[in-house]
Amino acid sequence: MIDLLRRIGLWGRGVVVAIPYLWLLLFFLVPFLIVFGISLSEAMLAQPPYAPLVDWLVDEDAGTTKLQILLNLSNYLRLGGDDLYILAYLNSVKIALVTTVCCLLLGYPMAYAIARAEPAKRGPLMMLVILPFWTSFLIRIYAWIGILKANGVVDNLLQWTGLTTEPFELLYSDWAVYIGMTYCYLPFMVLPLYATLEKLDPTLLEAAADLGCRPWKAFLTVTLPLSLPGIIAGSLLVFIPSVGEFVTPELLGGPDTLMIGRVLWNEFFANRDWPVASAVAIALLLFLVVPIMVFQHVQGRQTEAGR
Amino acid sequence: MMRMGKLAWALWFGYAFLYVPIALLILYSFNESRLVTVWGGFSTKWYTELLQNDQLLGAAWLSLQVAAMSATASVVLGTVAGLALARFGRFRGRTLFGGMITAPLVMPEVITGLSLLLLFVALEQAIGWPDGRGMTTITIAHTTFTMAYVAVIIQSRLVSLDESLEEAAMDLGARPAKVFFVITLPIIAPAIVSGWLLAFTLSLDDVVVASFVSGPGSTTLPMVIFSSVKFGISPQINALATLMMVVVATGIFIASLVMARQERQKKRDEQMAVQGG
Numbered sequence: 239m240i241d242l243l244r245r246i247g248l249w250g251r252g253v254v255v256a257i258p259y260l261w262l263l264l265f266f267l268v269p270f271l272i273v274f275g276i277s278l279s280e281a282m283l284a285q286p287p288y289a290p291l292v293d294w295l296v297d298e299d300a301g302t303t304k305l306q307i308l309l310n311l312s313n314y315l316r317l318g319g320d321d322l323y324i325l326a327y328l329n330s331v332k333i334a335l336v337t338t339v340c341c342l343l344l345g346y347p348m349a350y351a352i353a354r355a356e357p358a359k360r361g362p363l364m365m366l367v368i369l370p371f372w373t374s375f376l377i378r379i380y381a382w383i384g385i386l387k388a389n390g391v392v393d394n395l396l397q398w399t400g401l402t403t404e405p406f407e408l409l410y411s412d413w414a415v416y417i418g419m420t421y422c423y424l425p426f427m428v429l430p431l432y433a434t435l436e437k438l439d440p441t442l443l444e445a446a447a448d449l450g451c452r453p454w455k456a457f458l459t460v461t462l463p464l465s466l467p468g469i470i471a472g473s474l475l476v477f478i479p480s481v482g483e484f485v486t487p488e489l490l491g492g493p494d495t496l497m498i499g500r501v502l503w504n505e506f507f508a509n510r511d512w513p514v515a516s517a518v519a520i521a522l523l524l525f526l527v528v529p530i531m532v533f534q535h536v537q538g539r540q541t542e543a544g545r
Numbered sequence: 546m547m548r549m550g551k552l553a554w555a556l557w558f559g560y561a562f563l564y565v566p567i568a569l570l571i572l573y574s575f576n577e578s579r580l581v582t583v584w585g586g587f588s589t590k591w592y593t594e595l596l597q598n599d600q601l602l603g604a605a606w607l608s609l610q611v612a613a614m615s616a617t618a619s620v621v622l623g624t625v626a627g628l629a630l631a632r633f634g635r636f637r638g639r640t641l642f643g644g645m646i647t648a649p650l651v652m653p654e655v656i657t658g659l660s661l662l663l664l665f666v667a668l669e670q671a672i673g674w675p676d677g678r679g680m681t682t683i684t685i686a687h688t689t690f691t692m693a694y695v696a697v698i699i700q701s702r703l704v705s706l707d708e709s710l711e712e713a714a715m716d717l718g719a720r721p722a723k724v725f726f727v728i729t730l731p732i733i734a735p736a737i738v739s740g741w742l743l744a745f746t747l748s749l750d751d752v753v754v755a756s757f758v759s760g761p762g763s764t765t766l767p768m769v770i771f772s773s774v775k776f777g778i779s780p781q782i783n784a785l786a787t788l789m790m791v792v793v794a795t796g797i798f799i800a801s802l803v804m805a806r807q808e809r810q811k812k813r814d815e816q817m818a819v820q821g822g
Binding site: 250251252254255257258259261262263264265266267268269270272273276286344345347348350351352354363366367369370372373374375376377378380381382383384385387389391421424474475478479481482483484485488489499502503506507512515516519522523526529530533534537538541 | 742790
């Protein structure tokens with residue numbers, strides 16, 4: 239009897255899990271397979287604008303039907319052969335790395351300071367970091383346009399102090415992209431860093447100090463290694479989406495700020511070349527598979543550690 | 546002491562970096578001059594103009610509807626997913642499930658958008674659904690990427706929660722469904738509320754995925770903002786941004802007040818229970 243009840247319970251669980259499971263299979267996993275399929279197809283003027291991979295060829299004279307499967311590798315060959323794509327991938331990685339390092343340099347002291355603050359103050363201080371994340375990403379990027387453009391806030395300030403006499407424009411350059419992306423992704427870095435730093439046992443540092451360790455050395459040998467999981471989680475949380483970033487380089491970057499997200503967008507919307515856009519997406523995904531898996535590993539361990 | 550001083554400076558620099566751009570944005574929404582960065586006197590004319598901009602208001606209405614529907618759907622799906630990950634132990638396909646839950650958190654938006662659009666196109670060819678693209682497809686797309694955030698919030702809340710309450714209810718003969726609705730759900734209610742708010746904001750904020758999966762006639766608010774921002778800055782957008790921030794700030798303020806009150810109530814109940822026992 240109990241066994242039967244257990245079975246019904248387990249069956250009920252199965253049904254419950256099945257709903258989000260099927261949703262994610264259909265709307266998250268299957269789409270990647272379709273993208274992969276279309277990346278092997280050929281662009282053509284049609285609705286939708288690509289040739290079908292699988293086709294039934296009916297030969298009326300012979301009275302036979304043939305199944306034809308066409309696989310077209312030329313989209314990938316184009317990615318490897320054209321400097322534009324390779325440069326875009328390399329530049330995306332460079333911009334994402336710079337963004338990650340800037341977030342780390344700015345976010346680590348913030349997370350550390352909040353973790354060392356009085357317990358009652360930590361919540362509100364952390365809230366102040368997360369709050370901008372709740373306001374629109376697009377609008378936060380927009381705010382920087384007014385600051386960085388010629389005759390904008392920075393320019394006016396520099397001219398007023400006499401540091402420059404000519405109009406000085408940071409907007410539409412790689413610098414503007416670094417600033418904008420650091421600005422937007424900073425909370426993603428501070429959050430996991432704070433989570434690990436807050437759990438750090440302060441008696442460890444006291445023990446190091448008692449044994450004659452200087453504060454800096456104690457930081458380097460105790461705090462930094464122990465906060466490594468937070469550093470890794472935060473860095474990946476910033477790095478992975480940054481590589482495929484589109485909005486920030488489009489609004490703050492110059493026409494020569496080449497990033498792979500922009501290339502994909504243009505292939506899709508401007509050139510209407512869906513197969514090449516799909517190939518770009520698959521190549522980007524392959525590049526990100528390893529970082530994403532490392533992130534999932536770290537994320538899983540973090541959640542388990544919450545027990 | 547010296548080090549703490551430097552740390553405080555770093556902290557204040559960080560806050561200035563985060564808030565000065567927002568403050569300037571709000572300040573210039575009350576600027577008389579069309580040149581956003583030149584101060585021409587106090588004025589609320591951009592707010593008046595904003596309220597007469599039908600295209601923008603229509604887009605805002607569509608976005609709010611999509612955000613409310615997708616946040617609700619993603620809270621339901623995300624709560625179930627978080628529960629499964631935190632409480633069901635090892636079940637078949639758990640690794641894949643966990644992977645599909647966390648991957649959308651970091652997946653570049655262009656990939657999500659493109660892959661969902663190609664799915665919708667393929668589905669339409671194969672079974673005739675969805676018929677064209679618009680509100681339905683945007684809602685489905687937003688539900689898919691926001692449910693990951695909800696699931697992670699619910700999972701971490703459940704993991705840090707003592708399982709003994711649920712076990713006690715089970716021992717007293719409550720069915721799993723009853724345990725969930727009577728015990729688990731009220732405890733994780735604050736996490737569900739913040740998950741809903743987060744999903745709502747993320748949906749209201751998305752421009753990339755929506756651009757891929759929307760059709761003619763279904764332009765969301767971020768898409769309108771994006772295309773007008775590309776042509777330069779306009780004080781109307783500043784006014785709109787200010788209004789949106791006021792709404793978000795009010796929402797968060799009310800939510801945190803409610804949660805703080807619940808927390809106090811809980812503490813009081815616990816004390817009563819201890820004293821009574």
